[in-house]
Amino acid sequence: MNGLCLVTGANGHLGNTLVRALLGQGHRVRAGVRDIGNHAPFAGLDCELVYAELLDSSALDKALEGVQVLFQVAAVFKHWARNPEAEIVEPNLVGTRRVLEAASRAGVQRVVYVSSVAAVGHDGTALDETHWNTESENAYYKSKILSEQAAWQCAEALGLNMVSVLPSAMVGPNAGSLTDTMGFLQTVRQRQMPFDPGFRFNFVDVRDVADGMIRAAEKGRAGQRYILANVRSSPLSDLIAAANTHTPGYRQPVSAPRWLLLGVAWLQERWARCVGKPAQLLLSQVRLFHNVAQEYDITKAKNELGFNPRSPEVALQQAFAYLYRQAHQPYEDLPQAAVQTVSSSRA
Incomplete structure (x- = not known):
């Protein structure tokens, strides 16, 4: 970790948080993005900005020149698309292979690959890193499962020193x-939940994930997976309680039965195909999340990395505070400064 770090997807939620965490610890950082004209996420940050498109091998070769540690964060993160195979699954799968092949050509010493607990799955019990999900109906879940499997195949074939992290x-x-x-949190903040869908998501603060990734680069054992999540999941009532700490008065909506959720999702998907806008609820999401807790055993990350996430209650309260703040003054805490652009051409 004494050399240059490349963070792909550096303008995204996790990527940008990771860039800030690395800089805060004194590391040299190159921020890989597809739109190098957008400097707003990097205002005040002493990092290099480089074009890095996962499907563009020549651009990846340039972005990885002189890089010691690759944090592979970039990925398509959405659950709905008109053509999910072409827009979600294939880009994540092909992008994974190409960036790892480029890392091998560049002689990168360490790769921290970002997967997801989607590749672990959830069944209401405390699953650990040995478990692999076999769900394939949801395009995003399918893409994360196949992409991490492809990453391990590439790492073995290319002799890469790689660890994977699996955030919730x-x-x-x-x-x-x-x-x-x-x-989803914004929908709760704006009090737009007509009913309780019975989803129990496992929430983790993005800053804790970024810290866990740096720890994985420094301490993680090559060839190992590390779950970066909380032990237990949160029902809608926990989100409402967190939102009410800022604007009290939001009452718990009534619970929706499974048949109603499936009917709404069916209508949503058909309307989305007609208008080309994302469906707010998918059939695959109802089948995945309705009345199933997402619980994980994070013992390995705690013992080997020193991973110690803040509680779901604190993470949610701080996330809602951020959303309220951003609604009034986006990027309010960022000082203005120029960002060094390393590459302005799309090779």
């Missing part, structure tokens, strides 16, 4: 544009 649903600051997870 990330919440917190530095979300220039809202992810699906932060969008």
Whole structure:
């Protein structure tokens, strides 16, 4: 960790938080993005900005020149698309292979690959890193399962020193544009939940994930997976309680039966195909999340990395505080400064 670090997807929620955490610890950071004209997420940050498109091998070769540690964060994160195979699964799978092949060509010494607890799955019990999900109906879940499997195959074939980290649903600051997870919190904040879908998500603060990734680069054992999550999941009532710490008065909506959720999801998906806008609820999400807790055993990350996430209650309260603050003054805490652009051409 004494050399240059490349963070792909550096303008995203996790990527941008990781860039800040690395800089805060004194590391040299190169921030890989697809749009190098957007400097807002990097205002005040002493980092290099480089074009890095996972499907562009020549651009990856340039971005990885002189890099010691690759933090592979970039990925398509969405659950709905008109053509999910072409828009979600294939980009994540092909992008994984190409960036790891480029890392091998560049002689990168360490790779921290970001997967997801989607690749572990959930069944209401405390699952650990030895478990692999076999769910394939949801395009995003399928993409994360196949991509991490491809990453391990590439790492073995290319002799890469790699660890993978598996975050749960990330919440917190530095979300220039809202992810699906932060969008869900925003819906709760705006009191737009007509009913309780019975989903229990495992929330973790994005800053704790970034810290866990740095620890994985420094302490993680090559060839190992590390779950970066909380032990237990949170029902909608916990989100409402966290939101009410800022604006009291939001009451728990009534619970929706499974048949109603499936009917709403069916209508949502058909409407989304007609208008080309994302469905707010998918059939695969109902089948995945309704009345199933997402519980994880994070003993390995705690013992080997020193991972110690803040509680779900604190993470949610701070995430809602961020959303309230951003609604009035985006990027309010960032000083203005120029960002060094390393590459302005899309090779």
